[in-house]
Amino acid sequence: MFGVLEGTGFEALSPEFEACFIGHARVERLWTGARWSEGPAWFPAGRYVTWSDIPNNRMMRWDETDGSVSVFRQPSNNCNGHTVDGQGRLVSCEHLTRRVTRTEHDGSITVLADSWQGKRLNSPNDVVVKSDGSIWFTDPSYGIMMDYEGDRAKSEIGACHVYRIDPTTGEVTAVATDFVKPNGLAFSADEQHLFVSDTGGTHQAGGPAHIRKIAVHADGTSLGQSKVFAECTNGFFDGFRLDRDGRIWSSAADGVHCLAPGGDLIGKIHIPEIVGNVVFGGPKKNRLFMAATSSLYSVYLNVNGL
Template identity: 80%
Template sequence: MFGELEGTGFEVIEPEFKACFIGHARVERLWTGARWSEGPAWFAAGRYLVWSDIPNNRMLRWDETDGSVSVFRAPSSNSNGNTVDTQGRLVTCEHLTRRVTRTEHDGSITVLASHFDGKRLNSPNDVVVKSDGSIWFTDPSYGIMMDYEGDRAESEIGACHVYRIDPDTGTVETVTTDFVKPNGLAFSADETELFIADTGGTHQKDGPAHIRKFQVGADGKSLTGGAVFATCTNGFFDGFRLDRDGRIWTSAADGVHCLDPQGRLIGKIHIPEFVANVCFGGRKLNRLFITGTTSLYSVYLNVNGIKR
């Protein structure tokens, strides 16, 4: 292990992990000062990253051109997960308002989902956009379990599901309903597989701390399978991304874990804080941005993220 920052560096568990990082590259702390950093999203056209500081009810913006950090939006309705849609617009999960929104190019906000079957959602957590324009999001109850990241309330739905928003009709429908606390999610490069984390062990004794793998049907929206793909060895898998070769780079209590396409843990990037989420960015999508509790980190890798 090595690194310019204390507590950071690469840990090789399987030999093939050595090819994933650059020998002289170091983990960089780009900024610190948050309470719980989450939901990084890379905007290629503007060369900036947006992420959430959930308890502080704000979204932050890091500028690649000069390294500056500014407030992107405050209040942010205790925003959590973010992503960019096929038209370069920001899609956000909001705990406080219990909805999924889209920020239009003119800055106005469109509500994409707030209810299912006439009942309010719990607290949308993480979100991805498929190439057909459909929006997939998880809806655990973390934002309504306490006042720290939203408003304490009872669940109207009474369960925690994963949903899909139809790109043509805007209809919200469930895609899987057998999760305890569905959390991060991501598609494979060819979108034939969907990976979803379950962090139910945070509030349920011996509850899940794993990622499950589903097969996406020919209709582009139905799911089958759902077997456990990998179980976290330190804390919980929260947010994650896949690279172009099918490896998963996922958050964990001790940093970022790298899983090979079979779900085997092959290496780690140690971070001195709990990591909540990651995303690939930079011009070549070879820079991994890491949201770790109070801070934003990054490291250049010898792999590339998926370009949608």
């Protein structure tokens, strides 16, 4: 019988999901005290997670070796989404400065993108690095719509797109221009598809609340056919990650939704706060870290992240 399993945070909606969790594993709240948690990134060499507390203009750091929590960076330019590139460097989306940056090994900051066609970006939201070194990011307008997560301003571009930064030339190219509010993004394991969530329904009645699956052209630099992969049944899909078997683990209003490779909702991890984003971590990448409103949560799973 499927349903909420008493004493755990798991809800199985399909037999497939039961194999994804460990019967005695429990959701742990590792820390609380943020205003809006987002953008977790796992650093395997240091065994720690960083994440954003956007309204408080800081990044936090949780250390797996001793469970301690500290401020990683403040001010953080109201940073949102992060990822780690192939050289172990932090790549960040900053609302306040409306740019994408990279933190070098010596701590210096390199600006990777702050404009497109001579106009300032809106407020880069989430980012992923492809195996060829190119950086792909979303640019909705959340950071300029109010003063809570950045500075209120008018969009110079007048639209919200998905962009690619060329690893050789640094050129910024719009690869998808038909989104309302592009948000989280991730590549499939073979990088033949890019998944992008659209949270346009947050500020547009009847707007999108789904993840789209977009074909990547053979050149690896542009996108082709797009289709709706899954509709969110509770709130919005924000940030998400894939596991090695092609399932998507996405944030939602009631926790984390697990989507089968075909897009069906097969289970949930219930969290008592709205989840903003997730990341797989731990030495075996079988621990899911969840940045949820005021807190950082984690749970061990019987799956491994990409």
